[in-house]
Amino acid sequence: MSTVNSFGAKQNLTVGGTDYQIFRLDTVPGHEKLPFGLKVLLENLLRTEDGANVTKAQIEALGSWNPTEEPNTEIQFSPARVVMQDFTGVPCIVDLATMREAVSALGGDPTKINPLAPAEMVIDHSVIADLFGQSDAFERNVEIEYERNGERYQFLRWGQTAFNDFKVVPPGTGIVHQVNIEHLARVTMTREVGGALQAYPDSCVGTDSHTTMVNGLGVLGWGVGGIEAEAAMLGQPVSMLIPKVVGFKLNGAIPAGVTATDVVLTITEMLRKQGVVGKFVEFYGPSVAQVPLANRATIGNMSPEFGSTAAVFPIDDVTLDYLRLTGRSEEQVALVEAYSKIQGLWHNADHEPVYSEYMELDLATVVPSIAGPKRPQDRIELSAAKSQFEHDLPVYAQPAELSTDELLATALTSPAPAAASKPTTVTLADGESFTIDHGAVAIAAITSCTNTSNPSVMMAAGLLARNASKLGLKAKPWVKTTLAPGSKVVTDYYDKAGLTESLEDLGFYLVGYGCTTCIGNSGPLLEEISAGVNQNDLAVTAVLSGNRNFEGRINPDVKMNYLASPPLVIAYALAGSMSFDFENDSLGDDLNGNPVFLKDIWPAAEEVQKVIDESIDTAMFDKQYSSVFEGDERWRSLPTPDGATFEWDDESTYVRRPPYFEGMTMETTPVSDIVGARVLAKLGDSVTTDHISPAGAIKADTPAGRYLTEHGVSRGNFNSYGSRRGNHEVMIRGTFANIRLRNQLLNDVEGGYTRDFTQEGGPQSFIYDASQNYQAAGTPLVIFGGKEYGSGSSRDWAAKGTSLLGVKAVITESFERIHRSNLIGMGVVPLQFPAGESAESLGLDGTEIVSIAGIEELNNGTTPKTVRVTAVPSEFSAPGKAVVEFDAVVRIDTPGEADYYRNGGILQYVLRSLVG
Known part of the structure; x- marks a missing residue:
């Protein structure tokens, strides 16, 4: 609660007969x-x-903000609320439950541990598309989801009752971002504080990096790691530097045949080239008012792909219309309008704010596009998709000593040799037989991450399916076709528009309301297809309407992944191959034997809008969200423990008490320099949190698989890493275990391996096994990395796992914002090589013994700008190798982060604050 009012900002606002206390910006x-x-x-x-x-x-520093100055003023931002999805949210609630016990052990009141800001979790990341292409796929997938995740769901039901201000949206309801914009977001918040009803801007942090989708609604919010989210829930402000702001001017109108997805991929490519990491992006200009709310949300969603902290649209009549459509009360809409106007938060196209940098896009220049085969910013014009695929294919179609990154870089200067065709005959259990080759589309997924909140692209997909079905076209039999909308409203309007049957005719049956394919929950390919792909080492592809297509993310059988709009997902399912030219190649023959091209079935923009206007209404939103927290019979009938503290089940392989607070005292232990460390992994550029954090399926022959087997879990019940995030024992074993990780301590090896220098000869070993040996020997560990280390989703386990493996420092060329912050939150110091230097340029190969001096300066209440790193050759180094010394830049950027590091992590800091 504010106790100081230096500017006399506290005043009253009356709207509709209700008085609100506000803090006037003017x-x-x-x-x-x-x-x-x-x-x-x-x-x-x-x-x-x-x-x-x-x-x-x-406050004065923010008022006198210098747009071109490098950020140097720390502020404390207190988000209005916290949103979570279940993969990253479960560990938050596990940690809160553990903190309650720790508070008791330190002599405090466990019920002090409660969310102090409203916290809402949407269970959307657990459903897997096991079944597809059949009418009962949704029901069966939900049943399997409950069978797999019963322990977790019981725990969350306990949390829903044990913690104040914590709500859970049960499984099978929708995706967190879509539920956020359609229901949870307030745009203007109200809350009783000190006896007064305050009104203030809605803002949020979320445990999913795509929390930025809510930016399209004029709500400032962004993704944080679960670690930061827990702190925010417990009343700790987010420590940040006043950022630079990039103004992105929109002109013109989207041409016919171009979708919101095409606009998003174009903006992503532009902003990634510009370099906007750590900055806010804001959209302004004459065309903002013509950008539908759904398109704004789609653009906001992709903010992590271009690297900005947020990508926000101001509030205007479009915002109000959307609030009304989605069932917000007239009182709330009136408050949003009055508050936004009096505070200068209302969009004025004639007023151009001052920005740090300026960019501009004429929407009329956007053309149909896809992105791939491995990064969302690698945009490809659809007209060039076939030739670009054939250019990239050799990198994936033949075993090579170089990594895909190196091969792709080489291909830019000297084209790779053409990939040899490998036609492979597959015969399914029902006797159907067909031939697949490199480029075959194995997965075509309309998945909820980015696009399913957007009726313009969803309706276009439905109409394209109708047109194709009428002509007798079918998806190719080797394509796994899935439809996973972001909310039940989507299937309601498909039903009303009469498009459900056409989608199902092409194989796009509902498989679930949740993330599915975009996070690796694509489910298995048919066994016969999987066998054909693996036995012949085929480079098959996935096409999805999501936002992430990193290597190894979508499906272990699929090497090349492409992002596309929902109608193009269906088009590729009809084509069956990425080696396809939509302008010149026929999708098949119609019922009269005439060839059908994409232009023949692509719906006109006017028809799409007409069907939207006729098929979507407020009653749909009212119906689906009136009891959104209650859940179905499965959820309501779950046996639920009660009590202020959780009764841990020692037999559980899903939810276990983590070790973060073991032996903790009220006094902090002084931080110390790092002496005699070994390098656990030496990694290249663009190592994402997908490479670091456990994700996807758990293989039997890995440390995590061995652990589950030893605990009596059958292979068929391993489930995914994401579903087991509440069990630190599984998660440590899966950290750095991505099948596409390339640890440069080894030659031409992919996966979670390293060299174990505690053993004679330094043999190849699982990273987890080596870590255990190092920790038993008392040897600290470091990681060497390249550029953009930790980019991708906000994954708390990328930092938690790193810490629990015994890593004390990560030294890279550059960090992604969230992961750098999360490392500090887990007591790991992030360091950067000197500007322009890298492990390679300094001659570091990872065999050295590393010591880092100067960290102890933090004990004096100051943060050193640099520390001295000394890398001494070991018995595993090449003969004659020299000692390497350099000054690494300390990336503890704010005094608040320094406090967290001195306390051993953010949770320990919060706990001491609450008990003290």
Whole structure:
């Protein structure tokens, strides 16, 4: 609660007969020139000013923001609420439950551990598309989901009752981002504080990096690791530097035949080239008012793909219309309008705020596009998709000593030799036989991550399916076709528009309401197809309407992954291959034997809009969200423990008490320099949190698989790493275990392996097994990395697993924002090589013994700018190798982060704060 009001900002606003206490931005000099996102931060500081954590000087610094200055002023941002999905949310609740026990052990009151900001979790990441292409696929997949995840769901049901201000949206309801924009987001929050009803901007942090989808609604929010989310729930502000803001001007209108997905992929490519990591992006200009809310949300969703912290649209009539459509009350809509206008948060196309950088896109220049085969920013114009695929194929179609990164880089300068065709005959159990080759589309998935909140692309997909079905076209028999919308409203409007039957005719049956394919829950390919792919080492492909297509993410049988709009997903299912030219190649013959091309079945934009107008109404949203927290009979009948503290089941392989607080005391232990460390892994550029964090299926012959087998879990019940995030024993064993990880300590080896220098000769070993040997010997560990280390989704286990493996420092060329912060939150120090230097340029190969001096300066209350790293050759190094010394940049960027590191992590800091 604010105890200081230095600017006299606290005033009243009356809307519809209700009085609200607000904090007026126009009391701060300079407010009028600030971009939208910084105005939200300014209000946040005014409302939480306490003279200690939030000071008058910070408010003045924000008011006098210099757009071109490098960020150097730390502020404390208190988000209005926290949103979670279940994969990353379960560990949050596990940790809160463990903190309750730790508080008791330290002599405190366990019920003090409660969310102090509203926290909402949507269970959307657990459903797997095991069954597909049949009418009961949804029901069966949900049944299997409950069978697999019963222990986790019972735990979450306990949390729903044990913690105040914590709500759970049960399985089979929708995806967190779509539920957020359709129901959870308030745009303007109200809350009783100190006896007054306050109104203030809605803002949120979420345990999924695509929390930014809510930016399309004028809600400032972004993804954080579960570690930061827990702290925010417990009342700890997010420590951040006042960011630079990139103004992105929109002109013109989207041409016919172009979708919101095409716009998003174009913007992603532009902003990734510009370099916007750590910055806010804001959209402005004459065409903003013409951008539908659904398109705004689609653009906001992709913010992590271009690297910005947020990608926000201001509030305007489009926002209000969407709030009305989705069933928000007229009182709420009136409050949003009145509050936004009085605070200068309303979009004024004639007023151009001051920005740090300026960019511009004429929407009329956008063309149909896809992105792939491994990164969302690698946009390909659809007209060039076939030739680009054939150019990239040799990298994936033949075993090579170089990594795919190196091969792709080489291919830019000297084309790779053409890949030899490998036609492979597959015969299914029902006797159907067909031939597949490199490029065969093995998965075509309309998946909920980015696009299913957007009726324009979903309806276009449905109409394209109708047109194709009428002509007698079918998806190819080797394509796994799945439909996983982001909310039940989508299937309601498909039913009303009469499009469900056409989608099902092409194999696109409902498989679940959840993330599915985009996070690797694509489910298995048919056994016969999987065998044909693996026995002949085919480079088959996936086409999905998601936002992530990193290597090894979508399905272990699929090497090349492409992002595309929902209608193009269906088009590729009809084509059956990435080696396909939609302008010149026929999708098949119609019932009269005439060839059918994509242009023949592509729906006109006017028809798409007409069907949307006729098929979507507020009643659909009212129906689906009136009892959204209650769940179905399965959820309501789960046996649920009660009590303030959780009764852990020692036999559980899903939910276990983590070791973070074992032996913890109220006094902190001084931080120390790192002496005699070994390199656990030496990694290249663009190592993502997907490479680091456990994700996807658990293989039997891995440390995690061995652990589950030893605990009596049959192979068929292993489930995914994501579903077992509440069990640290499984997760440690899966950290750095991605099948596409390339640890440069080894030659031409992919997977979670390293050299174990505790053993004679330094043999190849699983990373987990080597880590256990190092920890038994008391040897600290470090990681060497390249550029953009930790990019991708906000995964707390990428940091938790790193810490629990015994890693004390990660030294890279550059970090992604969330992962760097999470490492500090787990007591791991992030360091960067000197500017322009890398492990390679310094001559480091990972066989060295590494010591880091200067960390102890943190004990004096200051953060050193650099520390001295000394790498001494070991018995495993090449003869004559020299000692390497360099000054590494300390990436503890704020005093708040330094406090977390001194406490051994953010959770320990919060716990001491609450008990003390």
